[in-house]
Amino acid sequence: MKKVFTRPRSLTDKPFHYCPGCTHGIAHRLVAEVIDELGIQGNTVGVCPVGCAVLLHEYLGIDTSQAAHGRAPAVATGIKRVLPDRVVFTYQGDGDLAAIGTAEIVHAAARGENITTVFVNNAIYGMTGGQMAPTTLVGQPTMTSPGGRDQITAGYPIRVAEMLATLQGAAYIARVSVHNPAHVNRAKKAIKKAFEIQMAGKGFSLVEVLATCPTNWEMAPVAAFKWLEENMIPYYPLGEFKSPEGGETAAV
């Protein structure tokens, strides 16, 4: 019998701990598939975040370092400077990257640090129980914005991809989504391109992945996909914001 679908070699056989309908599993799988396809499993070092993906190191069959909250780009910088011929990436959520780790990601991009970041934006803190994130939409209810995010007191959500694309050191910045299979395929292409840009030595690359958190959004998984499409994508438009060959704000 011909095998048409299997677990990527770069994923371990440990079952994901994620909640039903959570899209971290998809994002993990895309990273693993890209590592497999590029043939870099033995040559890659991943840097794991604090947050829901804190156990990423248990799911990836590659060398990994688990960073303190928000510090993954600094840790990745240390690894890459020592091992410039290895592929080094960070995998971070929105609280990790866009709140406590804002300085680290901005300066890694500004330095043109030759690493790749997979940034999973689900507009909420998951692991700690559904608090307001820097990317929580205005009006979106969370445990720490129970009446919905009020821009008067809590300000506005940060568009990370657009912000980082203004930096000269950033080589490739894209935003994708994983709310349906077509977008999952496009997300994989963007992640692969980001890794390839690093392998070509072109500088910092980041793919922001719009993702769902049905548990903390208090929605069924299908409703969460619909909510992402109808609410997140209008505020967080998809596309390439910066690319070595130009193509800014091109559809991914």
Next chain:
Amino acid sequence: MAKVLMKGNEAIGEAAIRAGCRYFFGYPITPQSELPHYLARRLPEEGGIFLQAESEIAAINMVYGAAGAGARVMTGSSSPGISLKQEGISYLCAAELPCVIVNVVRGGPGLGGIQAAQSDYFQATKGGGHGDYRLIVFAPASVQEMVQLTMEAFDLADQYRNPVMILGDGVLGQMMEPVDYEIPGAGKVFDKPWATNGTGGCRDANKVYTLFLDPDKLEQHNMVLQAKYRRIGEAEVRSATYLVGDADIVLVAYGITARVCRAAVNQARENGIRAGLIRPISLWPFPTEVIRKQAQTSRSFLTVEISAGQMVEDVRLAVNGAAPVHFYGRTATIPTSEEVYGQIVRLAQEVIRQ
């Protein structure tokens, strides 16, 4: 090799290079800036990397990445900057990653001042960050000793897979003395089969992590760390003594203050007072046993620090009631030998009255 005249901060940089360190991540702060200045020039000459980080926090986390990747790596700062690094130091200890951290101590709390101080003793030796961990902490008292202890620090860091802190101060960092870089036995090379440098497809994946959600596993991990700290406590205690054999009054001081105390001890001896000096070189592990034994024969102890009284607590624990332990400290300036001598005379009168 002929001796060369160097500033303490620069000598630490050169010692690091001689010890095989090729990576430095730091952030500017007075009074340690000569260290990054020196390495920004020297490391590229040696094929190394100097990187000025966006913050102290980023710098220590770059150290975490580089150490995990298997490199000899160093960062340096001064007190307020070291406070910022505490998160990373806790993680480095938890993940058992070797590195050398230099603290050219200045006065505090807060921004404090930019003059020499010793008020980071608690932070360096008792924690500073969260969790049960220990740093090996060395306190040099000369530029030559800064070189020697820095070179040995890299070896001990690798041997024990633990950060080592060089606790200097603003005077030691800034002053110039002749130094010799020929340190016998330093500059060992260690295998690092645990490094996250890519599996190469020929071994299981290496993981650097500090999270243990299972309480039993966390406790096991802590027991491993504590067993290591006990081994270090048995093997790495360092101290120097001066004229303690017949001493009635024993001074305890480290770093630049120990040099002041040595002059005060000489003055006391010239005036017929039997004074001596114990100089802890490793602040952790602390030379408890040396002090405990001394307390069996000496009548009074005087701890002198550029602080409001920090190391004196460890001296009291070591003496454990066998003799009175006094303290003399200044918090924004170095005590003069005259001031310390005055304290010795006062204690000598008390000893005579007893």
